[in-house]
Amino acid sequence: MSTIPEQNPLLELSPQDLRAHAAAALTRARERSVALTDAVDDEDLVRQHSKLMSPLVWDLAHIGSQEELWLVRDVGGREPLRPDIDDLYDAFQHARADRPALPLLGPAEARAYVREVREKAFDVLETAPMEGRRLTESAFAFGMITQHEQQHDETMLATHQLRKGEPVLHAPEPPRAPARKLPAEVLVPGGRFTMGTTAEPWALDNERPAHEVDVPAFVLDTAPVTCGAYVEFLESGGYHDQRFWSEPGWAYRQEHDITAPRFWRREPDGWWRTRFGVRERVPENEPVVHVSYYEAEAYTRWAGKRLPTEAEWEKAARHDPESGRSRRFPWGDEEPTAEHANLGQRHLRAAEAGAYPAGASPLGVHQLIGDVWEWTSTGFHGYPGFAAFPYREYSEVFFGPEYKILRGGSFGTDAAAIRGTFRNWDYPIRRQIFSGFRCARDPRPGEAG
Template identity: 70%
Template sequence: MDHSGGQTPVDHRDQETLRAHVARELARSRQRSTLLTDAVDEDDLVRQHSRLMSPLVWDYAHIANQEELWLVRDVGGREPVRSDIDEIYDAFKHPRSNRPQLPLLGPSETRRYVGEVRDKVLDVLDRSTFEGSRLVDNAFAFGMIVQHEQQHDETMLATHQLRSGPPVLHAPPPPRAEGLALPAEVLVPGGGFVMGTSTEPWALDNERPHHEVWVDAFLIDTTPVTCGAYLEFVGAGGYTDPRWWTEAGWAHRQAAELVAPAFWDRVGGVWLRTRFGVVEPIPEDEPVVHVSFHEAQAYATWAGRRLPTEAEWEKAARFDPATGRSLRYPWGDEDPTPERANLGQRHLRPAPVGAYPAGASPTGVHQLIGDVWEWTSSDFHGYPGFTAFPYKEYSEVFFGADYKVLRGGSFGSDQAAVRATFRNWDYPIRRQIFAGFRCARDVRPGEFD
């Protein structure tokens, strides 16, 4: 069995190749941040559109502050650009609900700060050798900052979904499904597989180290649960019948008065959704999005199924029965392409199920990367042998039963921050994130004898 956990996507022996790759990723991430902040006026930038989210201007300055801390000061050994604002943009010192009351940099000052930090970072990049410590080996710190910016870009995209007013973001529709006759579920064989990675150069601490995990045979949905299927649950009284909900889930459903996924409204007997300012009919062939863990779990129970564990999800996404290898992505070790996955807010919505046959896993599971984050039944914990790096606040402080693991990324995730080992987590009540799910079930006795 291959224990590599994935191949290195960048040749670390070629310094100039790596330097050029980092520069492209930094520029690509900044282009997206600029798009998300330039799309609205200054009033929108400083407004808090939901207590669940920061003002967009906070996210933008926070991105630059993290870049300054890690790349300008730590890797580069340079003097601070703005040490006076470190505490303001420390995410652990100020909850999102309180950030509008902080003395934040205004939009113009934020843009100047963002530009000044990036100029210094590019100078540090030109002088870096990418070796000598774990922080700089294979440009890890630069990769960490690229991923951090892309993660905040997805957060800012979620803020755009929560803002009111006419649409300000635009994108072409995703590709249509090719009419393939996909089975409802596929069998993933039992046995051990390598979970996590020890070699992916930009993998974050919670993805490490690789380790062998035994997973019994199970069946998993070929595609994420669609809006059409979820409408059946709603129409069958799924939100009014406590039989399908856990005690915690039912209590939250009642307290929050949930009746359907977030951003769905029933108007004149027809369900509509609001998507980035556009009100439209529910697209029944798209994966359902903006559902909490509790809603996903209730649907699965109603359907006579369950949510997959995190290990089951990763085995379905990575394991190749023909070779016994764990792949970097469902389709292999190559980076994502537009033909394989719906990423990077390219389409501003999930694609119809079956739209990415080139992205299927060896066992025939589709759309595991992109479209919607997928809730799993697992709590967020470190792997055996976990070591916090480079700071405990990235992962370790979140370990425990309060958070559920999500996998796979969404249409708002970027390829730099998504791979088959990448782990996301959130509270089980959260719905503003671009989350959906697929179901799994155990193999019945004698089913495949």
Template identity: 70%
Template sequence: MTEVPTVTDPAAPDGDATESEAAVRDRVVRLLERSRTRSIALTDAVDEADLVAQHSPLMSPLVWDLAHIGSQEELWLVRDVGGREPLRPEIDGLYDAFQHSRASRVDLPLLTPPEARAYVAEVRDKALDALGSTPLRGRRLVEHGFAFGMIVQHEQQHDETMLATHQLRAGAPVLHAEPPPPGPGPARLGAREVLVPAGPFVQGTSTEPWALDNERPAHTVDLPAFVIDTYPVTNAEYTAFVEAGGYDDPRWWSARGWAHRVEADLRAPQFWERDASGTWWRRRFGVVEPVPADEPVVHVCFHEAAAYAAWVGKRLPTEAEWEKAARHDPATGRSRRYPWGDEEPGAGHANLGQRHLQPAPLGAYPAGVSALGVHQMLGDVWEWCDSGWEPYPGFEMFPYPEYSQVFFGGDYKVLRGGSFGTDPSAVRATFRNWDHPIRRQIFSGFRCARDASAAEAAESSGVPTGGR
């Protein structure tokens, strides 16, 4: 095992370690209810034909996601934690994501929508019984309610997956939400870049009770000075790249990226179309509307993001750079739980939880700014990082290898920060996501970074750069 430096991990506030079992149970019940309310809303919004249809070979039928949510909850909370007899052991294989590709799931003998709804309701009743009767101590799986938190996050992750399926379905709009808060306007946004000083910071966590195995353990990473965008790249900025011929010039693309651009005939972000007048339009959950200039661009793959970054003379941040910009507090030297501090995400901090079914304009969440002055690092869009999917030094698989371990070293790139479709319970400043670099049906965007110049590096370290 790789030796891990001893570090102080202050990511979790003191209250998490001493939270009473009653408080943990109350929190679990509240979050399970919130997750299920969202799952029901996403599946009740369409008729049975839509639930069983496959809207894209990249996605499962919505009814598969719903029953899979119940299957995972039964496996971990009812059978393992609760020690109860299986409810529907004959369907375990149908809802094992490793046995069947997404493209093949539509042909399986799946539970019908009424059967799936009845199944997940019965599972939930027994899971709540297990919550009420199981001591939340003495076993790693249940300490601080970990297994229940894992299932909360699992359901919310599939709620975001189902939201992406809704974006891919054809037909009239069935999902509706209020628009996000306005931004201050381009003239009041301030500097486009933030200088991040050289030096060490604590990446990952060893104390966050519901952190997943790939977020662990906390470890020290020492980075040179770098510069990162204050905000994600906007639709207006990305449109300039498109209209300057960025998709036609291989200079800006990696060899793999250009090959994919040609093979997939990429011309603009997914769901964008340009009319005869030159106006760009997008389709968003069935609504066709002009592309908003000041929102972060969304539905771009890693290769598109990297090409844009090269076009503007920058690059994508590494995962460590992204996390340092999000978490590091230079005044205290500690790493925060969230960009703004340790307080749980509220409506004023970030665009999370499917409250708004689109990214928010730049600067819409000033209360969510990081200690280094970087905005909108949680919510809005998942941000591509130029790092492969690898374990941290000292990684230990828990509680099962198929969550993280089996994917390490594959053809994946890291995404950080969550999107407007991500629930606060399913994202932290340490949370790590990953996907193939060609994927763009996910709610993915990016921000750029670059190496600091010698003068900037000297400035960040306090070294004088001029004469006396």
């Protein structure tokens, strides 16, 4: 295994350049938050479109509340702006289903609040030290808040997918895949690799620390499972054949009469879906999205395969067989661009399988970053040597087998909130998120060399 250290451009920046980088990241996140909330009227902002989601106006004020707590009060040592609303926007005190009944800030008040918080946060950023305290080292606190806002922006995007009515969000189409067809699978050689990170300045606690993992050889699909492939599973009766489902998955499918991915509908002329208010035919070559862990698991069994473990996924995404080192991303250490991956709500859909050849791994695995979150078979846990930071409620309180790990981000994930080490988690029943998957399998006799 290589001893070459992790590479990260943030580590080379001066304090002033770090401040500029953090300011740009915060500004990009706020522009997205404003676009998502300005796209609808006030009535829509306060409406709960699903009991799984908060009203959009709650998300907006919660973004401001967290920014005030960490940047204004903690890093800046400033007087609280609105201590009276701390409890209202504490996600652990109020379930999403109950939030509409709370005395929330109205749209105008919420917008004014987040603007005032941002002005004070920028004042703090101008003089905050970039060293000497773990929370401010390499502008970590500002990166944490950027990622928090972008994560809520993706949540708000999911709320937009759940809302009824005419389309209000618009974006250009993603690039088409080259005509050359991808190989279906690649063999990932066995051996040790470095999983997680110690050097990534804005990595969150559950990504740390870097540690060695021995991963036996496995075979991985070169692209996420497409809608066309998933239709074959549907048409073969896969949703009604208990052999392919786990016991809890089958029980959940029956109880809720789940017969297709969320937002899909069978019509006399084929499968259709609704995407951000647009009704369209299910596209054959796009990765399937809005499937639960249970659905993904059933498909892989039907296909004679399985879901990858989290360690397998990360090895495929980060390990460079030639140098032996772990990269930040499949393509290398540089930040994602529009040529590498479908990220940041640049498009309002996943791109066709193979549409980002510049983002492929050294072994030829495509779209590991962006397009759809990918379910893995691993439950959420801390790495060896895990230490909660800066608070237990970010990760530690969720550790346990009831959550499953998702990797790689989606078209709704911003580049600031994704990397090869980033870990997402959710209940295996979740389908409103932008989740898909790819298949893995054990090598056949003689296949691994």
